[in-house]
Structure formats: structure tokens, C-alpha cells
Amino acid sequence: MDFKRKRRPWRLLRLIQALIVLGLILGATALWVARPVPLPDDHFAGLTGDAARGETVFWASGCASCHAEEGAEGDARLILTGGRQFVSDFGTFVAPNISSDPVYGIGGWTVQDLGNAVLRGVAPDGRHYYPAFPYASYARMTPQDLVDLHAFMATLPASNRPNEGHDLAMPFAFRPGIGLWKRFVAHDEGWVVTDALSPQEKRGRYLAEGLAHCGECHTPRTALGGLDRSRWFAGAPNPSGEGRIPNISPALLRWSEEDLVAYFTYGLTPDFDSAGGSMTDVIHNLARLPESDRAAIAAYLQKVRPVQ
Numbered sequence: 001m002d003f004k005r006k007r008r009p010w011r012l013l014r015l016i017q018a019l020i021v022l023g024l025i026l027g028a029t030a031l032w033v034a035r036p037v038p039l040p041d042d043h044f045a046g047l048t049g050d051a052a053r054g055e056t057v058f059w060a061s062g063c064a065s066c067h068a069e070e071g072a073e074g075d076a077r078l079i080l081t082g083g084r085q086f087v088s089d090f091g092t093f094v095a096p097n098i099s100s101d102p103v104y105g106i107g108g109w110t111v112q113d114l115g116n117a118v119l120r121g122v123a124p125d126g127r128h129y130y131p132a133f134p135y136a137s138y139a140r141m142t143p144q145d146l147v148d149l150h151a152f153m154a155t156l157p158a159s160n161r162p163n164e165g166h167d168l169a170m171p172f173a174f175r176p177g178i179g180l181w182k183r184f185v186a187h188d189e190g191w192v193v194t195d196a197l198s199p200q201e202k203r204g205r206y207l208a209e210g211l212a213h214c215g216e217c218h219t220p221r222t223a224l225g226g227l228d229r230s231r232w233f234a235g236a237p238n239p240s241g242e243g244r245i246p247n248i249s250p251a252l253l254r255w256s257e258e259d260l261v262a263y264f265t266y267g268l269t270p271d272f273d274s275a276g277g278s279m280t281d282v283i284h285n286l287a288r289l290p291e292s293d294r295a296a297i298a299a300y301l302q303k304v305r306p307v308q
């Protein structure tokens with residue numbers, strides 16, 4: 001008995017040693033898995049930006065909904081001054097200044113910098129951005145569209161409003177955790193609607209699943225915060241806490257393509273109700289697109305699987 005008891009402290013020490021080594025290995029592995037994955041250096045090689053085409057990309061992607069001042073209307077939505085707050089379960093996010101100001105905005109950013117931010121959620125200094133910035137959807141953007149967007153954003157006014165920090169609860173203030181989320185939850189699984197589509201429906205899918213990120217609001221999330229692709233567009237709780245965002249799959253939304261185009265253009269439902277909440281901004285963006293793009297989104301919506 002006595003003999004055995006004397007040996008125990010050594011065993012314990014060895015166990016602690018082993019646990020520390022294991023902990024270091026696990027920690028290093030987690031950091032390696034969570035590391036930022038920027039775009040390849042030649043992702044935009046040989047492409048030149050066209051600001052006029054970039055304007056369409058800009059409105060389709062709804063950048064102004066978050067980066068213009070709250071309540072801004074008309075051309076004031078082109079001043080991407082930041083400051084708008086987004087309250088969530090994790091705390092409050094504040095949108096940064098992404099105007100063309102070289103000091104306070106992103107006027108000094110290269111195409112590659114903007115591409116890494118918008119398509120990968122990675123900052124020029126390698127930090128991960130929070131998914132309050134919907135880069136998981138923007139990941140679908142073609143390289144040419146991103147280059148055009150960069151050219152258009154350079155033509156927008158500068159603003160010298162300084163950025164504010166986010167106000168987040170502790171585990172969420174730790175950015176490497178986002179890397180794990182990106183890798184395991186928000187990784188690219190391809191298009192949701194994979195049926196044979198006409199060119200118009202494909203354009204609608206590119207806009208709705210990618211640039212216009214409709215799913216970020218209209219699709220419910222899994223326990224880990226990823227979009228639940230099996231319930232695509234089935235409606236979701238409103239992140240601002242008020243009411244629910246409606247189901248827009250053909251199970252509940254039986255509007256014709258003309259009804260949808262009218263809604264996306266004037267914000268009026270077939271019963272002449274006007275669109276409210278965060279959809280108001282979405283419609284201000286969609287209304288600036290060519291009619292053919294609104295029609296393409298409407299055509300795509302008819303191809304979504306009905307979910308009750």
C-alpha cells in the first residue's frame with residue numbers, strides 16, 4: 001500500500017505533462033485550421049475594371065444597406081461612411097467606413113485587398129471579419145464582377161468619419177474562432193438549386209444565392225450558425241428581434257413573376273401593402289438594377305424547392 005502511494009505523485013506529474021503537450025498540439029492545430037485563407041495572387045490577373053458595370057454589382061450586392069448612414073436616401077446612399085449598428089445575440093457590430101477616403105475609408109486598397117475582404121472575409125492584415133459582413137454569400141462573385149465593383153467604388157465620395165470598434169461579448173470578440181466557423185460551417189457547398197436552369201434562371205440564381213444574399217435573411221440557421229440549405233428561403237427569425245422574416249419559397253409565396261418584379265421595383269405587394277423592415281433597403285437596391293435582373297431573380301424564385 002505505502003509503496004504504491006509514494007509512486008503516485010510521479011504518475012500525476014507525467015499525466016499533467018502529457019496533457020500540456022496534447023493541449024499545445026491541439027491549440028496549434030486549431031490555429032492552423034483557423035488560419036485565414038486569402039485568394040491566390042493571380043485571382044484577378046489580366047482583368048480591368050469597368051465602373052459602369054461595377055455599379056450593377058454594387059446595387060445587386062446591397063453594400064449601401066449596411067455601409068451608408070442609417071436612413072440615408074437617394075444618392076446619400078453612395079456615401080459609404082459606416083457607423084450603422086447591427087444588434088445581434090453576440091453583441092453590437094458597427095459597419096466600418098468603406099468610402100474612397102484613403103485614410104478613414106478604403107481608398108488605398110488594391111483589387112486584391114477588396115477581393116480578400118469581400119470574397120474571403122480576410123482583412124489586409126490577415127484578421128478574419130465577422131460574418132455580419134455576408135462574405136460567405138459574396139464568395140460566389142466572379143473575379144470580373146469584383147474588379148468592376150472596385151472600379152465603381154473608387155468613383156464614390158470620400159468620408160472622413162473614423163471607425164468605431166464593435167461591442168461584443170467575450171468568446172465572440174476572439175477573431176481566430178471565426179476561422180474555425182468559416183472552415184467547418186460556412187465553407188462552400190456549391191449552388192443550392194442544382195436543377196437544369198435556363199440562362200435567365202442561372203442569372204437569377206447568381207444574384208439571389210450570391211450577390212444579393214437573400215438567404216442570409218430568408219433562410220433559417222443551423223445550431224452552428226450556418227444557413228440550413230434543406231430549408232432554403234423557408235423564413236427565419238428576425239435578427240433585430242422583431243417578428244419573423246417571411247418564407248419566400250413557392251410553398252407560401254404564390255406570387256407571379258410579374259408580382260415579384262413589381263415588388264422588387266416599387267416595394268408593393270399584390271395587395272398593395274408596402275414592404276417594410278430591412279426589405280425596404282433591399283428594394284432600394286434592387287430597384288436600381290436593370291429590369292432584366294429583377295425578372296431573373298423572380299424566375300429563379302419559382303425554381304426554389306417549396307418548404308412549409
Ligand code: HEC
Binds near residue numbers: 065095117132138
Ligand atoms: C449585412 C451588412 C453588410 C453588407 C450587406 C456589407 N457589409 Fe461590409 N461589413 C459589414 C460589417 C459589419 C463589417 C465589419 C466586419 C468586421 O469588423 O469583422 C464589414 C466590413 C467590410 C470591409 C472591411 C473594412 C475594413 O476597414 O477593414 C469592407 C472592405 C467591406 N465591408 C466592403 C463591403 C462591400 C464592398 C459590400 C458589398 C459587396 C459590403 N461590404 C456589404 C457589414 C456589411
Ligand code: HEC
Binds near residue numbers: 253269
Ligand atoms: C436584410 C434582410 C433581407 C434580405 C437580404 C432580403 N430580404 Fe426579403 N424580406 C426581408 C423582410 C424583413 C421582409 C418582410 C417585409 C415586410 O414585413 O414588409 C422581406 C420580404 C420579402 C418578400 C415578401 C414576402 C411576403 O410574403 O410579403 C419577398 C418576395 C422577398 N423578401 C424576397 C427577397 C429576395 C428575392 C431577396 C434577395 C434579392 C431578399 N428578399 C433579401 C428581409 C430581407
